[in-house]
Amino acid sequence: MKISLFTGCVIPIRYPGMEVSIRELAGKLGIELVDMKFSCCPSPTGLKEVHFDSWLTLAARNLSLAEDQGLDIVTTCSGCANTLRETACILKNNTGKLLSVRKVLSRYEMDLKGTGKIFNLPELLARDEYLDLMEEKLINPLINMRIGTHYGCHYLRPASVMLDREQDTYFPLPETMELVLESLGAEVMEYSRQELCCGAALSINTGRSEEALQITAEKLGWMNEAEINALAVTCPACFTQFDTGQALLKRKNRNMRTIPVFHIAELAAYALGSDPGRLNLNTHKIKPHFL
Amino acid sequence: MSGTPELFNRKDFYRCLQCAICTGSCPAARVIEGFNPREYILKYILYGEQEELLKSDMIWCCTTCQICQERCPHGIDISGFLIHIMNLAAERGNLPEEILKEIRLIAETGRSIKPTAHTVRIREELGLKALEQPDTEEIRNILREAGLKGMLDQK
Ligand code: SF4
Ligand code: SF4
Numbered sequence: 001m002k003i004s005l006f007t008g009c010v011i012p013i014r015y016p017g018m019e020v021s022i023r024e025l026a027g028k029l030g031i032e033l034v035d036m037k038f039s040c041c042p043s044p045t046g047l048k049e050v051h052f053d054s055w056l057t058l059a060a061r062n063l064s065l066a067e068d069q070g071l072d073i074v075t076t077c078s079g080c081a082n083t084l085r086e087t088a089c090i091l092k093n094n095t096g097k098l099l100s101v102r103k104v105l106s107r108y109e110m111d112l113k114g115t116g117k118i119f120n121l122p123e124l125l126a127r128d129e130y131l132d133l134m135e136e137k138l139i140n141p142l143i144n145m146r147i148g149t150h151y152g153c154h155y156l157r158p159a160s161v162m163l164d165r166e167q168d169t170y171f172p173l174p175e176t177m178e179l180v181l182e183s184l185g186a187e188v189m190e191y192s193r194q195e196l197c198c199g200a201a202l203s204i205n206t207g208r209s210e211e212a213l214q215i216t217a218e219k220l221g222w223m224n225e226a227e228i229n230a231l232a233v234t235c236p237a238c239f240t241q242f243d244t245g246q247a248l249l250k251r252k253n254r255n256m257r258t259i260p261v262f263h264i265a266e267l268a269a270y271a272l273g274s275d276p277g278r279l280n281l282n283t284h285k286i287k288p289h290f291l
Numbered sequence: 292m293s294g295t296p297e298l299f300n301r302k303d304f305y306r307c308l309q310c311a312i313c314t315g316s317c318p319a320a321r322v323i324e325g326f327n328p329r330e331y332i333l334k335y336i337l338y339g340e341q342e343e344l345l346k347s348d349m350i351w352c353c354t355t356c357q358i359c360q361e362r363c364p365h366g367i368d369i370s371g372f373l374i375h376i377m378n379l380a381a382e383r384g385n386l387p388e389e390i391l392k393e394i395r396l397i398a399e400t401g402r403s404i405k406p407t408a409h410t411v412r413i414r415e416e417l418g419l420k421a422l423e424q425p426d427t428e429e430i431r432n433i434l435r436e437a438g439l440k441g442m443l444d445q446k
Contacts, residue, residue, distance in 0.1 A: 012414070013404050016419055037426060039402070045354065049351070050442070054438055057436075104436045153354070153356035154355075196356070197318040202322075205354075205390055214322045215322055
């Protein structure tokens with residue numbers, strides 16, 4: 001498979017180890033990643049709140065770059081996935097918006113027909129062919145890992161756009177990460193209120209980091225109640241909120257139980273034999289000692 | 292004005308029961324005293340107290356997590372409504388410094404965060420390619436033409 005990689009801004013700049021994971025993982029699974037000169041997605045918690053049409057048009061530009069090469073997009077951040085999928089959906093259903101976006105893009109010799117698809121990394125990995133391949137190539141099974149998942153709000157909602165299905169308040173999760181983690185040998189755990197927010201945007205947007213940490217601490221409480229010993233995320237913003245967040249919370253409460261956090265690509269790459277040093281896993285604030 | 296109004300249907304909000312399931316589910320409301328999506332609907336749509344709300348810095352506490360509308364018994368698009376309110380507030384100059392900085396950085400560099408010398412070095416050490424350089428002039432022009440103009444100019 002050949003697909004264009006949309007890393008977003010945070011991973012290549014703050015977490016280059018995650019980028020290594022994504023690339024090594026794709027290599028092991030025979031996925032050819034194409035790099036393009038994408039801009040910021042832009043964020044559903046940033047420009048979208050401030051100037052909707054600019055958000056939509058810049059996102060459409062990104063879609064157009066991939067479409068022009070005849071490629072679908074794989075995202076490795078829940079925020080990017082949300083922006084790109086919602087933009088595709090709005091432009092498909094709202095002719096007025098589509099016309100005004102195309103008008104701007106046409107000045108730069110770009111167009112958008114809406115033929116490209118946008119996938120989240122776990123969505124791709126959860127395809128039967130890749131699940132089988134991961135089981136086959138498993139080198140370091142994730143044994144002793146009682147892992148919980150946190151998809152991030154923007155991976156999940158609105159369900160009609162992000163999960164291609166009706167929303168279901170009883171079963172809000174798509175379980176793509178669960179399938180991947182099971183095939184990597186981990187024990188997947190459930191915990192209470194799994195679909196709720198990590199709190200990151202409150203801190204990033206308004207600087208109210210103490211309050212944001214209260215949201216995070218509450219979620220961590222439910223994870224600890226379920227006695228998970230690792231957390232898998234799909235989004236670098238959620239990663240920061242849980243990883244750096246726990247380090248900050250621990251300063252106030254030295255005896256606090258901590259849970260190492262991983263991007264799903266890091267876990268998959270490691271399990272398929274990548275060297276933890278190359279994946280830069282030792283830069284996590286909450287050390288993943290058991291790897 | 293950026294085109295948010297067509298993305299939510301005002302009439303949907305007339306069906307709001309004021310049951311407060313939205314506020315009860317809202318992570319921001321749990322930790323920020325005074326942040327209250329149910330009350331925003333009441334004030335903005337039903338009472339028409341618009342200016343007061345548009346001046347409030349509190350509205351920016353929404354994380355856009357959308358759990359409110361997922362749980363709303365009437366499926367009201369509360370998050371879309373809040374995006375609309377925030378767009379209007381921003382147009383009047385009410386927006387957090389954090390977000391304004393981020394937007395100006397996108398216009399300047401194409402990215403929402405700035406790579407440091409450390410980033411460059413670590414990427415090299417890990418054997419990653421140098422960061423792709425997006426076409427910043429084109430990005431800036433597209434943002435302007437889509438209507439962001441004023442915000443990029445004011446200093
Ligand atoms: S949950 Fe829906 S109906 Fe209830 S107060 Fe909120 S918007 Fe109104
Ligand atoms: S989208 Fe905003 S208002 Fe709705 S629950 Fe999330 S933080 Fe609260």
